[in-house]
Amino acid sequence: MKYYNPVKISFDTLFGEELSKLSGSGKKRLIFCYDGFERSEAFSTITNEGGEDHIYNDVEENPSIQSIDKALGFAQKFKPDIIIAIGGGSVIDTAKVVRFGLYLNRSSVMELLEGGVTRILGEKPLLIAVPTTHGTGSEVTMWATVWDKVENKKYSVSDIENYPDHSVYDHRLFASLPMSVSISSTLDALSHSFEALWNKNANPVSDHFAFESIKLIIKYIDDLNDPVPEGVRKGLILASMYAGLAFSNTKTAAAHSISYPLTLKYGIPHGIACSMPLFPLLDINRKGMGDKLERLFMNCEVKSGEEIEKKIKASIKGKVPFSLEEFGVKEDELDGLVGVSFTKERMANNIIELKSSDVREILGKIYK
Ligand SMILES: [Fe+2]
Structure with a gap:
């Protein structure tokens, strides 16, 4: 290690x-x-x-x-x-x-x-x-x-x-951050943490930072409302730093790979683009993660990935768009996105090797 x-x-x-x-x-x-x-x-x-x-x-x-x-x-x-x-x-x-x-x-x-x-x-x-x-x-x-x-x-x-x-x-320095940026940044940190966990380069130290980051985000994201309380802001800054320390050693994986064309072609903010695929990916990657998910759930005091998904989505609902359709992507463009979703070195870090059909399925799941 x-x-x-x-x-x-x-x-x-x-x-x-x-x-x-x-x-x-x-x-x-x-x-x-x-x-x-x-x-x-x-x-x-x-x-x-x-x-x-x-x-x-x-x-x-x-x-x-x-x-x-x-x-x-x-x-x-x-x-x-x-x-x-x-x-x-x-x-x-x-x-x-x-x-x-x-x-x-x-x-x-x-x-x-x-x-x-x-x-x-x-x-x-x-x-x-x-x-x-x-x-x-x-x-x-x-x-x-x-x-x-x-x-x-x-x-x-x-x-x-x-x-x-x-x-x-x-x-x-974060006090004047617009709410949409506060949310998309937090979601970027969430993505960095999950990507560090389902990563071929993961190690116990990066896992630890990722667990702590996700725990803090789940704790504070629901209170991310204007004016943002100081404790909430500090908690989310810490979460972002932990996520950074986690993925500084693993780099990112499939969610980021899928996000790049979404940002380049449709201008979807990075934090939104790289977090939309997280929950479909959790389903795919869970079989490569050993007992890590159980440890994550225990650390975050939740029972399942679905519970995390529900909490996150409920917290950001109505504050930022969170589907491809809302960003103007046409349903018949999804097939064309599959090929460009593969950035080789990012995908290679993913604990499970994704096929084109997996990516197409993910794009379908985050469409509406
Ligand atoms: Fe990112």
């Missing part, structure tokens, strides 16, 4: 103070954030004694190759000592690829992806991730997702050197 995760975690902290402590003084920093964060009250708590800060807020949602190339070009002009990413998965993934590009002296995403093993290493800027959504897990993983929106493909920039150095969690 091997479990590895080098990210140093600061939980339940004042992020401005923590960033100062982690940065030291006199540093050149590049701050990635979502557009508008630089004008927020929270941003005004960021200080950089004797140093200089450069802000980059032109981050694309589900970042394309072109958008990350632009960010990398910006960073190359002044070679930061520290990169800080404040945002959701798109911001953190953009920052990760930029940091990796600077480290490897590569000038574009394609050069990074095709660069092979010969590396001319530059200085490796410190990377501090500050998540503002509780789902991505990107702040504790070694990969970043890049989208080729011309060819409708998804790439992963993944390397043992690509973990952030630190992740900093401050629940105050």
